[in-house]
Amino acid sequence: MSLSIDQVRAKVASQKTLLPALYGNVDFDTTPERFTWDPALAVVRDRQPMGVEVTQEDLDRVHAYTMLGDVVADAYASLIPQFGFRRLIDLLTRACDQGIAAVPDAPPELVAFIAAMEATPDWVDMDLVREGARLDLNATAHLAPFAVRGAFIATFLNKYSALPMALTGTLSNDSAARRVNETATFFATTVLPGALERHGAGFKAAAMVRLMHSMVRFNALRSGRWDVGVYGVPIPQVDQMPAGLIPIFLMSFDIIGKGRRRFTREERARVELARYRCFLLGLPEDLLADTPEGVVRAMTARNSTLRQGFDDATCGALIRATMAAYLPPDRSPANRLHDRIERRFAKVFFLKHFMKGDRAAAARMGVEVTPADRLVFGAVALGVVTEMAAFRAARHAPGLREISEAVLVRRVRRLLARYGHAEYVTDAARYRPAHAAA
Structure with a gap:
């Protein structure tokens, strides 16, 4: 429900009392600069796409979740000074693989973290999740x-949501390649048979991604150089929506454009897979709609309240580093050829799907x-x-389904x-002052 x-506002405000060492100095009643009520200043200016009505409640919900981190994962990441981040990763890995009982003297924060991920909510249909994973294999x-x-x-594309990536050292080509491959690894892992079961590889990958996000929050907020008044909470829940829901959003947008209001x-099944992955990453049900209209409303509310802002020192540098990154594991002739083809395809894919064809x-x-590039893409x-x-x-x-799936x-x-x-880790030594990146 x-x-x-x-x-939601009470949940956001509770971060100050639950994690005073991390959020004690954050004013959760403030509206950060990144959030705007004026659609003329936002990334997406049309709040009523194709007859879908984005309500004031939708906007209020996004406004609140703009200041929500991840209480259970943040609490665990806050143990970095005591345990070190490598030790935290080792403990989390063992708890994912063998269960929390296999971790002697497990910190209460780890117990709570694992318990939150194990508490699959009633609104998740795991049979549909498994079917969605099979469908996404293709x-x-x-x-x-x-x-x-x-x-x-x-x-x-937006400096307010991109800054955490800049702070984690992704401005270098090697780091950019690692982040792209880690992202690809996470999504590929979660579609394998059994991966999203309790002891599956997808469950563990989600836990690692979630911890990585919390490590970013911990290091950014503790640095004393993160401007909450401008950027809000690092990697808030609303900024995790696009990564987890972009394919579902594009599908929902297309469905509504065809006059349908229900999923087949x-x-x-694809929607349920995305929703469950997002749940494992810490997103609340409020942001994970299960109808085409609900998905479009939620994403539009987020994008129509995120202030425009492309900063070349942050956004441009991240894009250039990622485009220049060499992704294959070695430089064999076959891999070098694949790199050239994939890079050309990626540019046109980005242009078509995210820039509306605006080459300039x-x-x-x-x-x-x-x-x-266009020829290779085609x-x-x-x-x-x-x-x-x-x-x-x-x-x-008949008879081919099992073979093709294998x-x-x-x-x-x-x-x-x-x-x-x-690895899903961040290096605090690489963090830069927020004002320098923006």
Whole structure:
């Protein structure tokens, strides 16, 4: 059940008393500069897309969640001075793999963290989650290897939400490559059979991502150089919506454009997979709608209250570092060829899906799209679409479903080997002053 606005505000304010060492100096009654009530100043200016009415309650909810971190994960990350971040990761890894009982003298904060992730809410349909994971194997195996970079740089278009990534050292090419591969690893891991069960690899990956976000909050807020009045809480809940829900949002937007207001069974399964992944990452039910209109309303409310702001020293540098990053595991001839093809595809994918085809605007951000890029994109897209269509057909053919699914699982596992081991850690020594990055 969704919380009332008053309940959400009380939850936000409780951070000050629950975690005084981290949030004691934060004024949760303030509205940070990043949030704007004026749609003319926002990232998205139309609050009523295609007849979907974004209500005042939607806006109020986003306003409140703009100042919410992650109480249980933040509490665990706050043990860094006592345990060190490597020790915290080791304890969390053991608790995910073997259960909290396997961690002798487990800190109460770790117990609470694991318990929160284990408490699957009644609104999650795990059968649909498993079906959604099976359906997403196809796109993960065929589209994701080419699209992940383009989708990743789309998260750097706004200085207010991009600053935490700049603070974690992602401005270097090596760090950017690691972050892209870690992101790809997380989403690929979660579609494997059994990965999102309690002791599955996806459950553990979500815990690691969640801890990484909390480490960013801890180090940024404790640095004394993070301006809450400008940026709010680092990585608030509303900034995790795009990463977890962008494919679902685009699908919902398309569905509404076709005049539908309900998901099909397969669409609903994909939505449930996304919602459960987001739950594991700490997002509340309030931000995880289960209807096309609800998804569009929630995301539009977020984007139409996030103040515009592209800063080249932060956003531009992050985009350029990510575009320049070499993602393959080695420099064999095959991998160098894949890198050149994938990089061209990523630029056009970014232009089409996140820049509305505005080549001049993309170029100003550091993404220059050439005719050769478009040619490569078209060829790769044709191949990807054809292969995905063949596997969709096999899914519905008698006797071929299990075989095709096994092939997809093998391909995703090969991708994971290619992405490498994900560390999901941040180095506090690399953090820069907030005013320097902005």
